[in-house]
Amino acid sequence: MIRIGIVDDHAIVRTGLRQFLSEQVDFRVTGEGANGRDALELVRGGEIDVLLLDISMPDQNGIDALAAIKARRPDLPVLILSGFPQAHYAVTLLRQGASGYLNKECDPEEIATAIRTLALGRRYVTPEVAELLVDGMAAGGDRPPHEALSERELQVFLRLAQGETVSHIADSMCLSVKTVSTYRARVLEKLKLESNSDLTYYALKNGLIQ
Template sequence: MIQIAIVDDHAIVRTGLRQFLGEQVDLRVAGEAANGREALELVRQTPVDVLLMDLSMPGQGGVEALQAIKARYPELPVLILSGFPASRYAPTLMSQGASGYLNKECDPQEIVEAIRVVARGRRYLSAEVAQLLAERALGDGGQAPHEALSERELQVFLRLARGEAVGGIAEAMHLSVKTVSTYRTRVLTKLGLASNSELTHYAITNGLMD
């Protein structure tokens, strides 16, 4: 029996997934969480074989949660189920340890197949994600500027784009204000932007924010 934890900030999504996955004879939903911090607590307390996680969540979102979870539980498969197109995040997240990336518009049966694959210690690559990874490896595919950001830079970028202040970001990420300011400068430079408002516009234009 594969024990699954569902991480999504929408209760209706968690309920739907729980019901659907519960119909599979080899799958069992062991717990639910609404954000990354709750997911970490859940994994500490409950035996989990696969973490099925959204990206866009309040507080600690999926990008930060993936980093934190893989740092503590490197062998735990994390399967991303997101409303964002794979082209926006999949290559970066796969390089950071995600075991697979699915769009919420996929066939529900594909979610089941992906869970079974990653539970065996393998990665699940949809045709779209496989193509994206191949293009990145070959240096083809017109990499967007934000795809060149490091993990920390991407986290700071997304928080700034949501309107969070540098001080608040520093506290949330357990960094100094000076360090966050340095990341901000790097992000602006790499993206060729000049202000936080331009960061927000970039994130919206490139589909990185709801």
């Protein structure tokens, strides 16, 4: 029996996933949550074998949560289920520890296949993501600038792009204001931008925030 945790801020999504997964004889949904903090509570509980995690959530988003989860339980398979196209986040999140990435518009059977694959200790990569990975290795410098950001830089970038202040980010991520300011400066330099409004425009243009 594969024990599954579902974390998504939309109750209707969680309900639909729970209903579908409960129809699979080898699955059991053992926990649910609506944000990154809930995800960490599920992980601390230790009653899950695979975690389904959304990216765009209030309080602590999926990207922040993924980093915290991998720090606490690096062996726990995390399947990202996102409303964003695979091209926007898949490669970055796989590099940062996710075991698979699927768009929410995928066939439910593909979610089941991915869960079973992850439970066996393997990654689940769609043909589209595999192509992105290969293209990224081949193209090198042709990759979008944000793919060159480190995990922490990406976290700070997305929070700034969504209008959070440096002090709020520092509190949320348990960092000093000086450290967050340093990450902000690195992000602006790597993306060749000058202000927080530029970061927001870049994130919207590249489909990284809604």
